[in-house]
Amino acid sequence: MIKCGKYKERLADWHMGRLDTAAATELEQHLNTCADCRDALAATGFVLDSINDLQDLEPSVHVKADFRAMLDDFKAAEKKKVSDSIWSWLLQPRLSLAYGAVVLLCIAGAYLLGHNNKQGQEVQELHAQVHELKQKMVLTMLDNPLASERIKAVSYTNDLKKVDNRVIDALLATLNNDPNVNVRLSTLEALAALGSHPEVRTGLIKSITTQDSPIIQLAIADVMLKLQEKRSVGSFRELLKQKGLDDEVKQKVKETITKLI
């Protein structure tokens, strides 16, 4: 009788189809030989069937309409929040500085053009300043609460001929910390294009073990292959040790390691 305890604990799971095959077979064999457990199973089945047979009630007609109204209100409120935040973003003090700078640069540009190519050096300076401004723009936009704005910011880095460490750091921070997987994915693409920078490579290798989304893990493996970055092998081996790693990712990482060695 004592040994029946462990079987009795499983009766409910058996009835609900929640036992794995091995456990189910074992229990069934026991049931064939134990009348006591068969009675217990019948009683368990009756209790569970009574619960399972409870009828879910028909929602009142207004439930759907209430939901529609709630959703519409919510959408409207969100829209307002977004437009408010765009305005506050456009009107924030640090940007007004940037607007000022753009105006000044345009005047300076016009002035320089007017004086023709007397000062090639100054034109170059102007380029440098515009470039600096673009970088600042990217950095500011990466802080935007809207995912779509952050993706835009990331894509702007493709236009930059040169990026300095501030932008690289910001991109790596986005790759490691951004809550939105699409933003992280775009950031990874942008960083892959900057693969000639040693800081980017080191940052990407470090990021391998911190990413938890399978899509990013797969993409990062592709990037490492493209860059032929052999130093990443160690990090990939670390990643393989992680529990709950997606099977597809596991396979891909193993392949990547083989190809890199």
Added chain:
Amino acid sequence: MDILSDNALMLQVKAGDLERMSMLFERHHRALLGFLFHLTQRREASEDMVQTVFYRMLKYRNSFTDGSNFTGWMYHIARNVLKDQKFGLDIKYHQIGAQEEKIAGGTLADERLEKKQSCQQLYDAMGMLNEGDREILMLNRMKELNYPEISEIMGISQGAARVRVSRAVEELKRIFVKKGIKKDS
């Protein structure tokens, strides 16, 4: 991932496509209403709570992650909404007959009456369980929830969830015997 799976839809909601929530509502509001109603016996309050659950899912959409299971997440929120209600789960379980007339299904009057009586018996019996046991049995009856989800919703380990389901069933069996509830009674 199937782009119309619950998880994919919720990730789209999170990314800003709020309208997608209406598909999730279509799929889940009945079962959710059932869960809340079986635990509270109050139609109106349960219907209000369904709205609150969906509102909270919209509001806290950023807490839904790639690794979450939508149904598990929804019932987790539903449990919190239940807890926030003043009456909690400590309501009396014997007013169902007066409160709930419309039990779906069952075309014949006799059949309906019979259903209602056995339903009433079960509610009475469940009223004698503790709150946690009632909740776990109501989660356990849902096919789409397995132990990983149930344990997440209840905030306990999978092993503990298994044991708890089994004990709750045993307890209810004892109550059935005590009250003389039998098959075809």
